[in-house]
Structure formats: C-alpha cells, structure tokens
Amino acid sequence: MTASTSSRSWFKPAIAAVVLALAGIGVASFTSSPAAPDVTFISITGDKISTQSLRGKVVMVNFWATSCVTCVKEMPQMVETFEKYKGQGLEFVAVAMQYDPPNYVLNFTETRKLPFTVAIDSAGDIARQFGDVTLTPTTFLIDKNGKIIKRYVGEPEFPALHKLIEKELAG
Known part of the structure; x- marks a missing residue:
C-alpha cells in the first residue's frame, strides 16, 4: 500500500457518514410540518x-x-x-x-x-x-x-x- 492510498482510507467511510447524516436531516424535515406564521x-x-x-x-x-x-x-x-x-x-x-x-x-x-x-x-x-x-x-x-x-x-x-x-x- 502506498502512502497516498493509506491516507485516503478514511475517505469513503467519511463520505458515507455525511450522506447518511444528510439523508436523516432530509427525512426529518419532511416528516414534521412547519407552523403557519403568526400573521x-x-x-x-x-x-x-x-x-x-x-x-x-x-x-x-x-x-x-x-x-x-x-x-x-x-x-x-x-x-x-x-x-x-x-x-x-x-x-x-x-x-x-x-x-x-x-x-x-x-x-x-x-x-x-x-x-x-x-x-x-x-x-x-x-x-x-x-x-x-x-x-x-x-x-x-x-x-x-x-x-x-x-x-x-x-x-x-x-x-x-x-x-x-x-x-x-x-x-
């Protein structure tokens, strides 16, 4: 294994974690209804x-x-x-x-x-x-x-x- 590949070994799991976190945020924002403004x-x-x-x-x-x-x-x-x-x-x-x-x-x-x-x-x-x-x-x-x-x-x-x-x- 070269230095460049070993330094990137964290990259794919980190991207996967970010994608999962964003997906969770997206789901949460669609499941709760916002309140109508007080106008x-x-x-x-x-x-x-x-x-x-x-x-x-x-x-x-x-x-x-x-x-x-x-x-x-x-x-x-x-x-x-x-x-x-x-x-x-x-x-x-x-x-x-x-x-x-x-x-x-x-x-x-x-x-x-x-x-x-x-x-x-x-x-x-x-x-x-x-x-x-x-x-x-x-x-x-x-x-x-x-x-x-x-x-x-x-x-x-x-x-x-x-x-x-x-x-x-x-x-």
Whole structure:
C-alpha cells in the first residue's frame, strides 16, 4: 500500500457518514410540518383575521394576483372548494400580492362574487412570512393545529386537494 492510498482510507467511510447524516436531516424535515406564521390578514372590507384566530379550523391561504392567468383560471374551482367545505369548517383567505392594484382586486372580488375573505398584502409582509412567496398562485393548506400540511405552487390537482381537505376536516 502506498502512502497516498493509506491516507485516503478514511475517505469513503467519511463520505458515507455525511450522506447518511444528510439523508436523516432530509427525512426529518419532511416528516414534521412547519407552523403557519403568526400573521394578521386585513380584508378588503377592513376586517382583521389572524392565523391565531383560525386555530381549530382547516384553512386554505391562496396567494394570487389579478394579472396571473393561472390564478384567474383556478379561482372558480377555489370558490367551488370553499362552498363545498365551508359548512364543515374550512376557512379560506385569498391574499392578493403586493404588486396587485387594490382597485383591480376589489373589482375582481365584486364581479366574481368571491365568497371568502380577500386580503391585500400591501407591504408584502405576509408573502415574506409564508416563506417568500413570489410565484402565483401559491396555496397553503393548514391543519386545525396551525401546521402547514401542504404547499401548492401552481394550480392544485383539485380531486387530491379535496381528499386531503376531507381527511383534515374529519381529524
């Protein structure tokens, strides 16, 4: 054995240990649900709703914009989802992004008769606290204990979303 091979004999076991450690960290981070941030939404009607006040309910928080084609496309299904589950305790907050003009949001809400709370994130603080949301639509499903159980970037697959909502409402 040469000096160069004997000095590397520790290398493969060390790499294996690092890979196993990182794999363990990865598994741990996916098995525990992060808590939803403690924020207060201010609706377009001036109502204040905090994530704390929504504890005990299953909550959907949808970040969207009137200029987002996918957001506009998915909104009728978001309305249907809310209408289907609101009687069982689902709450829904649609958060318009900071760059969305308030008059556009108000007009969209009124013309589409959105039945849930619509808030405007005028300073961008709520999007930041939810993990720097920049892509729309981004939707979070939060369980009764205030834990984020699913984050959807883009339009969710609604049948799978409905199954998850039903499971959480039953729990």
